[in-house]
Amino acid sequence: MSGFEITCVNKDQRGQIIRLGGVGWTLTPREAVVKVISQQLRLYVRVENHLFDVGVRGEGFAAYLVIEPEGLALAGVAEVPSC
Numbered sequence: 729m730s731g732f733e734i735t736c737v738n739k740d741q742r743g744q745i746i747r748l749g750g751v752g753w754t755l756t757p758r759e760a761v762v763k764v765i766s767q768q769l770r771l772y773v774r775v776e777n778h779l780f781d782v783g784v785r786g787e788g789f790a791a792y793l794v795i796e797p798e799g800l801a802l803a804g805v806a807e808v809p810s811c
Contacts, residue, residue, distance in 0.1 A: 731770030734782065736811035737802070745793070745803050749811050761791045775807050 738747040745757050755763070761784050763769035771782035773795060783796040793802040802808070 731772050733779075734771055734773045734802070734808060737808050738811050739803065743803055747811060748793075748802075754811070757793060760793060764793070765791070773802065773805065773808060775805060 732753060733750050734748050735750045736748070737745050740746050747754055747756060748760060749755065760769070760771060760782075764771060764782065764784050771793075772779050773782055774780075775795065780798075781796040782802060783794050783799075784791050785794045785799060785801075786792055794800060795802060795805065
């Protein structure tokens with residue numbers, strides 16, 4: 729799969745993602761949302777040995793990252809370790 733694999737996330741005390749990254753890169757959630765929406769970047773994540781695209785739900789500042797096609801919020805995926 730082409731694009732960048734999310735291999736780790738950092739969350740705040742409320743469980744919201746404050747940083748996500750992979751080998752040699754890191755982004756804020758806002759940066760990732762903008763790049764995914766504008767099709768500048770394709771992100772994916774590995775869950776239980778399966779690869780899933782990362783998409784965006786919501787609009788404006790309420791936009792958040794999800795695993796496609798299920799729409800599960802990326803912040804709720806326990807399999808992604810902390811950076």
